[in-house]
Amino acid sequence: MNISILLSLALVSPLFVLAACPDYAQFAKELHEPFSSGSYNLSYMRPAPECRTFVSQSVEDTIARMQSVIRDPDLYRLFQNAYPNTLDTAIKWKGYANGTDEELTFVITGDINAMWLRDSANQMQSYLPLLNASSSPDSLASLYRGVINLQARYLLTSPFCNSFQPPVESGISPSTNGAASQDSVYPPYNSHSVFECKYELDSLAAFLEVSSDYYTATKDISFFAKYSWIDAIATVLDVAEAMKTPTYAANGSVLPSPYSFTRQTTRASETLENNGLGNPTQNGTGLIRSAFRPSDDSTIYQLFIPANMMFSSHLSATSKIMALLNTTHSSSLATRMETIANNLGTAIESHGVITHPKYGRIYAYEIDGYGGETVMDDANIPSLLSAPLLGYAPASSQIYQNTRALLLSADNPYFMRGPVLSAIGGPHIGPGYAWPMASIVRIMTSSDEKEIVEELGAILGSTDGFGLVHESVNSWDGSDWTRQWFSWANGLFGQMVLDLEGRMPQVLNISFQRGQRVGGY
Structure with missing residues (x-):
């Protein structure tokens, strides 16, 4: 439709203009x-x-x-x-939770009509240089608050899932994910609120990231004591701790997995080995398992190093927010967060660093705790290449530089x-x-x-x-x-x-x- 016609119609009916806008x-x-x-x-x-x-x-x-x-x-x-x-x-x-002043922002990734925790956090991060404190509903700060609140709701509803449907308040109908029609997922989820349920550690880290970005730019500490943020953080910690569960108990029996996933598919990266458990993982490393990568492809070895880097870095940052809140559980949660973050950093350096015959000491992409390791990188963030952007390792780090040299060469299969x-x-x-x-x-x-x-x-x-x-x-x-x-x-x-x-x-x-x-x- 001609733009001049749209502008004239806007004076009569803004709703008509929105309906007339091209897809x-x-x-x-x-x-x-x-x-x-x-x-x-x-x-x-x-x-x-x-x-x-x-x-x-x-x-x-x-x-x-x-x-x-x-x-x-x-x-x-x-x-x-x-x-x-x-x-x-x-x-x-963009709107409010039913009957409250809780801001909600539903951000789609683009041509897929669903909200990924990872994508929406990073989409907001693009505007971080311009973010400042504001109570205006037309501000970037309001957008951020809406994303944080909606992500908290999603995590409290289905904390192992990565991609979600519109909130009921929006009046937008849920999208159909045909690929998910043959899923077998534990814990089960409701397709009216979840678009896809691939457990990715970086999805949990994304919630920490967008939270810490908002606080760093605005210093709006009072926001985090409202609504569901503290409960969502506690849920994130519970999932992370649960996903340290190894495949086998000390006596050799198979332990119940907190998460499993299978899908009828022609792509190996769309499902998990061993009836949804994934390849065996030996813990004691202190690392957190991730069933899927930030590309939404399955991990080969579930101790996925870039996501552990991201989680450690942003958990440490958000622990500072939690420590400033004056609630019943905030102090103990802050201590728990900082302890997990520090322990993860130690675990990454102890188990995620390997010696390559050509490049020396580098970060592995994935490990399994048994000696299995994947040497590669993927474009999606978190990646090994992005470690300095994650706040985990300075670009000047020798291990990072060794890793970078491999990643940007033909020795990286991707x-x-x-x-x-x-x-x-x-x-x-x-x-x-x-x-x-x-x-x-x-x-x-x-x-x-x-x-x-x-x-x-x-x-x-x-x-x-x-x-x-x-x-x-x-x-x-x-x-x-x-x-x-x-x-x-x-x-x-x-x-x-x-x-x-x-x-x-x-x-x-x-x-x-x-x-x-x-x-x-």
């Missing part, structure tokens, strides 16, 4: 004018203002300001499209190489497909200007003219990519650009035009 899943498959003035001729991919799902003036002001900071017109267009993508398209519903994009991928899409998200993480964990410029140029050339960050791209064919609407990756790109403005602004003053030299590189 972004289809909108994002087509190129739209005005195109950028650079050689990549990138499409303008923001929906019309009246069709955006949430408007933040601070975000709009940042987008406008960055036009004079980013020299390259194509790089600016990619930032302009990508950074606001979650606000423009993915705030599916490091994809090709003329379009060379980056870490993963089994979720499969060999040959590099993930721009991994290139973004590579930039954010690097202080090497040449490396950063090369990666930035590669990302810019990987959008196939759409000016959006795809999930994955064929390293040898830029027209072959997955997911035109993946809000997390887009927001992360914008977050990365703002990070570069602060620590390496000269990179944003470089031309990335095809056929031209890029600065001195």
Whole structure:
């Protein structure tokens, strides 16, 4: 529909305009004018203002300001499209819990109409540089509070699950997940509130992350004493402790597992071995099991190191919040949180560090406690490459640098190489497909200007003219990519650009035009 017609109808009926707005899943498959003035001729991919799902003036002001900071017109267009993508398209519903003033925010991941704990926490993190204390319902702070409150509800309802349906208050009908129709999951779940129930340790860590991000930016300690946050934290701790359960008891008998999952599928990564138990795990390591990775693929060995890193780091941060609350159980919970976080750090360094014949001491991706180990990385965060972003290990750490050298080489079985994009991928899409998200993480964990410029140029050339960050791209064919609407990756790109403005602004003053030299590189 013509934008001028939409604007005139908006004066009569805002509800009509919302109904008339195009489905972004289809909108994002087509190129739209005005195109950028650079050689990549990138499409303008923001929906019309009246069709955006949430408007933040601070975000709009940042987008406008960055036009004079980013020299390259194509790089600016990619930032302009990508950074606001979650606000423009993915705030599916925002409101209040029935009969209360408890804010709720339902954030979809993009082209899948469900709310992942991990994705929604990271989608909010994109706007962390602009977050400040505010009671306004139109603020980023309100969005954050709504996400935290809704995640707490989800965790109290189904703490082993990773992806959820709209809250009943929204009036939005639950989505059907056809892949889940043949699931056998313990503990059982209700499909009216849960979209998918893959137990992923990083989902629990995501709740800690978004909580700690909100407090760090706002210092709004009173919020955490309201509603269900304390109870949700206690539930997170209970699940984490339960998932230290090994496969066998000391006498050799098989222990009941707190969680199991099977699915009828043609993909091995969509189900667990041994009738849903997964491969045997020997604990005593102090590490927490994870049945699935942040890619939603099953782990090979359930002692998944990146998620343990993430959980340890953010549990330590949120323990500081808990310690400031003056409630009956907050003090004991704070002590419990800090103890678990410290013990996990010790466990990671004791059991998650292995000696590689070529790279020396590195972090394993997964272990089983029996000596089994997986040496690789996956693009999805948490990853080994992202350890500094998780707040776990400084980029200068020798073990991290050794690990990084392996991950960004052909010795990582999921490091994809090709003329379009060379980056870490993963089994979720499969060999040959590099993930721009991994290139973004590579930039954010690097202080090497040449490396950063090369990666930035590669990302810019990987959008196939759409000016959006795809999930994955064929390293040898830029027209072959997955997911035109993946809000997390887009927001992360914008977050990365703002990070570069602060620590390496000269990179944003470089031309990335095809056929031209890029600065001195």
